[in-house]
Amino acid sequence: MQQLHPYKGNDLCGWMYDDELEFLYNIANQMESIVEIGTFNGRSTHALISGSKVTKIYCVDPWQDQSEWLPKDTQSKAEYRYRGFLQMLKSMKAEDRVTVLRTTSVEASKLFEDKSIDMVFIDGLHELEAVQEDIECWLPKVNKLISGHDYEQMVCPDVKTVVDKKFNGKVKVCGTIWGVWL
Template identity: 35%
Template sequence: MTDWNPFSPTFEYEHIDARTLQHSAWVGHRRFSYDLIRFYRPRLFVELGTHWGASFFSMCQAVKDGALPTSCYAVDTWVGDGHTGQYNNEVYDTISSISSTLYPHFSHLLRTTFDEALEQFEDGSIDLLHIDGFHQYEAVKHDYETWLPKVAPNGIVLFHDISIHGFGFGVWKLWGELTAQYPSLEFAHSAGLGILFPKGTTDQYDTLHLQWAELRQKYANT
């Protein structure tokens, strides 16, 4: 079993376009997500909801630096929603340029709805799924339930914004329901990040759980 190792990465994407981090609530989770990829070594990583790419490219950076055999997919319409607001093609064009420039061999952008992308992935194939789309309760619950069959037997599901109450966000509500059923870990900072093990306890969970008090404090300060 791989040990958890903290790295000190250089996130190349932020030097191409600073807007990848501008106003991003994901900034506080970049170091953890990078180290998670290096630790877990997923074969297939899928992100639902990418926007400017702070989360997606942070994990792509880990794949690149670790020379990992991971395929990374970002699924988004890149037109916005009720929480992000609407935006034009400049966002997608920027993301596409970063993807092809820095991570050309393993990063893939699927410009489509989450439901339409389902058929492109086999059941039980996704080792790491990150759900960060429309944050209304019924929407995120739908995303979780429709994509759960795609998650591998030892798969991990990440949820962003579990700490946000109000503004029409309902991830916190779904997170409360799921943590009553499955092993989980969480951060409260940077809008909150939930780490769910929906197929039950795994070696990865055991390793993280034993160190969680220390890890939670460490990454909350990055």
């Protein structure tokens, strides 16, 4: 989608490839505000934070294990990831400009005025209805770029189906990141 500048990367566990991280690193500098849907360990967030010193970043993720069978007194993996993510923000000295919203995409979208953010990066749920819902919720909120992960991935074909139907002919791609400039 654009000329990439090198990003030294991170070794956080996640699904983003190096060229995709580099894209996020480069695009962050062009935005005043970014909402990321689906943060997990913060692999993509690290690139967004590193790419700019001033961009306001909102990280949306419920960090909630779906495994009902986990013993109640055991700290869940999601809780562990959440705490690790907060630790990462601290070590990057990024706490002031990163707002953590521990909730779902749909609930978080209600907190934002229309046209109040420059970019949204959608990497939460990947099923058809969820992707549709994310796009419908967030499109009105965005000024410049609506984007997401896992476009043209065999394991989650619904992403491409929904994105192509909604933005026919306007979709730009970097790795498996899709984006539509508004």
